[in-house]
Amino acid sequence: MKIRCPLCQREIDTEDGACRSGCPMSKGCTLVCCPGCGYSFPMPESKVVNFVKGLFSKGNRK
Amino acid sequence: MSTPMPALEPTGAVILVGNPNVGKSVVFGALTGRYVNVSNYPGTTVEVTRGEARDRGTTFEVIDTPGVYSLLPMSEDERVTRDILMREPGARVLQVCDAKNMRRSLMITAQLAEMEVPLVLAVNMTDEARERGVMPRLETLEERLGVPAVSTVAVRKKGTERLLPLLGNPSPSSVRIDYGRGIEAAILRMKGLLPARTPVGKRALSIMLLCGDDSLAPWLAENVPDARIREMNRVRNRLIEESGEEIVSRVNRARLAWIDRLLVELGVEASSPSSRKLAQAFGRYAMDPVYGFPILLGILVLAYGFVGVFGAGVLVDFLQKSFFEGLVVPFLAAMLDRFLPSAFLRDFLVGPYGMVSMALSYAVAIVLPIVGTFFLGFGILEDSGYLPRLAVMVDRLFKKIGCNGKAVLPMILGLGCDTMATLTTRILETRKERVIVTLLLALGVPCSAQLGVILGMLSDIGPIATITWVALMAGIILAVGFLAAKVIPGESSDFILEIPPIRWPQVGNLAVKTMARIEWYLREAVPLFLVGTLVLFTADRLGWLLRVQSAAEPLIVHLLDLPPKATEAFLIGFLRRDYGAAGLYSMARGGMLSHLQVVVSLVTMTLFMPCLANLLVIIKEHGGKVAIAMSLFIFPFAVLVGAAVNFFSRWAGISF
Numbered sequence: 001m002k003i004r005c006p007l008c009q010r011e012i013d014t015e016d017g018a019c020r021s022g023c024p025m026s027k028g029c030t031l032v033c034c035p036g037c038g039y040s041f042p043m044p045e046s047k048v049v050n051f052v053k054g055l056f057s058k059g060n061r062k
Numbered sequence: 063m064s065t066p067m068p069a070l071e072p073t074g075a076v077i078l079v080g081n082p083n084v085g086k087s088v089v090f091g092a093l094t095g096r097y098v099n100v101s102n103y104p105g106t107t108v109e110v111t112r113g114e115a116r117d118r119g120t121t122f123e124v125i126d127t128p129g130v131y132s133l134l135p136m137s138e139d140e141r142v143t144r145d146i147l148m149r150e151p152g153a154r155v156l157q158v159c160d161a162k163n164m165r166r167s168l169m170i171t172a173q174l175a176e177m178e179v180p181l182v183l184a185v186n187m188t189d190e191a192r193e194r195g196v197m198p199r200l201e202t203l204e205e206r207l208g209v210p211a212v213s214t215v216a217v218r219k220k221g222t223e224r225l226l227p228l229l230g231n232p233s234p235s236s237v238r239i240d241y242g243r244g245i246e247a248a249i250l251r252m253k254g255l256l257p258a259r260t261p262v263g264k265r266a267l268s269i270m271l272l273c274g275d276d277s278l279a280p281w282l283a284e285n286v287p288d289a290r291i292r293e294m295n296r297v298r299n300r301l302i303e304e305s306g307e308e309i310v311s312r313v314n315r316a317r318l319a320w321i322d323r324l325l326v327e328l329g330v331e332a333s334s335p336s337s338r339k340l341a342q343a344f345g346r347y348a349m350d351p352v353y354g355f356p357i358l359l360g361i362l363v364l365a366y367g368f369v370g371v372f373g374a375g376v377l378v379d380f381l382q383k384s385f386f387e388g389l390v391v392p393f394l395a396a397m398l399d400r401f402l403p404s405a406f407l408r409d410f411l412v413g414p415y416g417m418v419s420m421a422l423s424y425a426v427a428i429v430l431p432i433v434g435t436f437f438l439g440f441g442i443l444e445d446s447g448y449l450p451r452l453a454v455m456v457d458r459l460f461k462k463i464g465c466n467g468k469a470v471l472p473m474i475l476g477l478g479c480d481t482m483a484t485l486t487t488r489i490l491e492t493r494k495e496r497v498i499v500t501l502l503l504a505l506g507v508p509c510s511a512q513l514g515v516i517l518g519m520l521s522d523i524g525p526i527a528t529i530t531w532v533a534l535m536a537g538i539i540l541a542v543g544f545l546a547a548k549v550i551p552g553e554s555s556d557f558i559l560e561i562p563p564i565r566w567p568q569v570g571n572l573a574v575k576t577m578a579r580i581e582w583y584l585r586e587a588v589p590l591f592l593v594g595t596l597v598l599f600t601a602d603r604l605g606w607l608l609r610v611q612s613a614a615e616p617l618i619v620h621l622l623d624l625p626p627k628a629t630e631a632f633l634i635g636f637l638r639r640d641y642g643a644a645g646l647y648s649m650a651r652g653g654m655l656s657h658l659q660v661v662v663s664l665v666t667m668t669l670f671m672p673c674l675a676n677l678l679v680i681i682k683e684h685g686g687k688v689a690i691a692m693s694l695f696i697f698p699f700a701v702l703v704g705a706a707v708n709f710f711s712r713w714a715g716i717s718f
Binding site: 006007008009010011030031033037039040041042043044045046047048049 | 083162163444445449450453471474475479482483485486560562571573574575577578579581582585
């Protein structure tokens, strides 16, 4: 997934989470760290929001 | 600067120019095939790739230059690209643009136009631009610039075959940006002082010299008599005196204004004059070192109202008193009494240091509503485009007091997460700078979670306490930073940050972003809250807590003048500052702390090391010795500042 860094506007591929391994608490961490400016922000994807969206889309299919 | 300019490139070369990550190297590959020669540019470590392209019997040398944001060099990469353009009189330029980000690309186009180099544009990644609905109208672009603009998708070799024929005989762009009367008059004076033959357009050289481009010094020394160089300096200094600000800022503003108008014509930006102008004015003032501060203050007041009054007041009241204390804890206690009557289990879950009554109650009922509202507010600031402007504004202030400009970036990032910001200090040039910024982060920059809890606590007391806390933290950071800058040798450096337009945030994006942050926060914080509570519970059961409290009495009770129970908050504050702050918050709401005690305890807690993860990152980045030295400085310093605030306030009769 491609997203844009909120600080420097660089386009980031979320698959490329290399610098996250730098943090000792990186296991299971959903933060994305911009390789351009270093700004860290959570992956713009929420399990709760996806779950709610999923409920609605299931409803639509029915 | 006395680096000699390298020898001339052979005539007829095609120079590829563009921003980083626009697909320049892919276009280079499409034009030249496999046979390339990679070498360092003379006198630098910057790699320049050369290859050959053939078109209907004509052979071109193709030079791929490093990606740049501007041709007014601020880095070695940019100087190399600009020098190649200056050392190649007969060359033609192929600018590779990112169709999705024409604003950034056009910044270079404007400068290439002023250089009067024969130009062709490869507008790359047009497939992605079309998908996003930001595809620029290329006919209008060609018409306005007066040069060919080719739509390409270089990774799929689409459109690249049209480039070489156009590069056979291109012409320079006809664009001339008006910089206003003062600068235009100075450009005319500069043009008159330049030699008859110049490697690029006289207008471009004049603007570079007016902007104070030191890297042109070797060329000037070789080609312009000393008397004329002195006259050039006089023209520049007079212009700075007249305008009262850096010329480069005025030049960039004029270029951005031209680009913004062009983007509207290209159909990339919607034209809605009045609201757009208002947003642009707000964006400009938000970066201004003078007007930027009232704007920052206004934003802090709004954040204070939303996070402090609504989040920490209304939401915490509901969750802590009505939900946890009124419902969850009594219900669980009743269930335990009925089905599992064990005093230990009851104490473990719902006792004074219980996993539910303390750990979960702090995490869910106190910290969650506060950080939730803070994350929402922070998301609005991110999506509106304010945050990069804040970085620019603070950068200017920091430079004025002699600090390194680049050091500002990790400090701003620390407001999100200090641990991640500590990793960002890698962008700084020297180890000394990295250590000092790491120290400033650990010392005085509260992370988002802690800032939220602090705002919540201060909102119960009033604005004077908030102002005192902000002034103290800013003062400590600036004082330590200023002293550090005095000690660190070397010049200050710059950083490049793209400034996006000011926009209204989208509700859907904000919702996803805030939820993602809350999920991340809960996952990281709750385990540590549980561990911290377990430590307190065990210490209490074994009778150590009272001993620790009495051991800490000289510090907590006599020096800081806080109740002995505050020791618990400071103990768990070692794990996470926000957890400690939540403990203080709970005490303040229980009427156990006076207003002065709240301020003293918050100042002390803010200056603590942020969290265990931050300490681990410091060890990882700088080694155990530095981490121990920092801890030995930070913890006594935090207590001493807290004590100083306590004694001074009592002496001056300030009770907040």
